[in-house]
Amino acid sequence: GQSLEQPSEVTAVEGAIVQINCTYQTSGFYGLSWYQQHDGGAPTFLSYNGLDGLEETGRFSSFLSRSDSYGYLLLQELQMKDSASYFCAVYNFNKFYFGSGTKLNVKP
Amino acid sequence: DTAVSQTPKYLVTQMGNDKSIKCEQNLGHDTMYWYKQDSKKFLKIMFSYNNKELIINETVPNRFSPKSPDKAHLNLHINSLELGDSAVYFCASSQEASIQETQYFGPGTRLLVL
Numbered sequence: 001g002q003s004l005e006q007p008s009e010v011t012a013v014e015g016a017i018v019q020i021n022c023t024y025q026t027s028g029f030y031g032l033s034w035y036q037q038h039d040g041g042a043p044t045f046l047s048y049n050g051l052d053g054l055e056e057t058g059r060f061s062s063f064l065s066r067s068d069s070y071g072y073l074l075l076q077e078l079q080m081k082d083s084a085s086y087f088c089a090v091y092n093f094n095k096f097y098f099g100s101g102t103k104l105n106v107k108p
Numbered sequence: 109d110t111a112v113s114q115t116p117k118y119l120v121t122q123m124g125n126d127k128s129i130k131c132e133q134n135l136g137h138d139t140m141y142w143y144k145q146d147s148k149k150f151l152k153i154m155f156s157y158n159n160k161e162l163i164i165n166e167t168v169p170n171r172f173s174p175k176s177p178d179k180a181h182l183n184l185h186i187n188s189l190e191l192g193d194s195a196v197y198f199c200a201s202s203q204e205a206s207i208q209e210t211q212y213f214g215p216g217t218r219l220l221v222l
Binding site for chain 2: 045097103
């Protein structure tokens with residue numbers, strides 16, 4: 001089967017850096033994606049890692065280590081608007097599996 | 109213009125009723141999905157269609173039936189609604205059924221079964 005583990009909640013202050021980890025167990029791994037979802041809103045795509053290493057998109061970066069079945073999302077210069085849930089997702093044999101999400105609380 | 113739209117946004121109904129949720133995408137994508145998000149925010153794929161053909165049918169009750177009249181539309185019909193069906197249902201689309209492809213989600217339909 002497939003499983004993805006993420007911390008349920010993380011709290012950080014404005015301007016700080018926060019890392020959200022994701023460990024996965026799956027067969028036929030094709031890549032790891034990250035989505036952001038604000039309360040009451042729809043998930044929106046943030047990043048994708050198909051190969052090991054770091055992908056950077058503005059204040060957000062995502063990292064993948066296939067040998068460790070591990071990835072993380074790094075958010076820098078946190079802003080209040082970053083308060084949201086963050087989901088990692090894997091793709092395997094035409095199926096997407098999402099983690100249970102990490103709720104990020106950004107405090108002033 | 110809204111990329112992925114769903115109607116209705118809210119749906120409150122009684123147990124045992126039959127209801128439908130409509131989804132349309134104007135992105136020209138080939139693949140569309142239905143997800144269910146429960147009260148614990150767990151997001152689970154239900155169905156996936158590629159060019160109107162079913163490619164994923166997760167283990168969902170057969171009371172749920174997707175219908176794709178064309179590749180821009182994927183509707184979800186639910187028969188004999190149960191209390192446990194209360195959730196937010198998201199439609200999404202992507203160019204292809206691949207992890208590399210960004211999925212674009214609709215605003216969600218909040219279903220409450222009483």
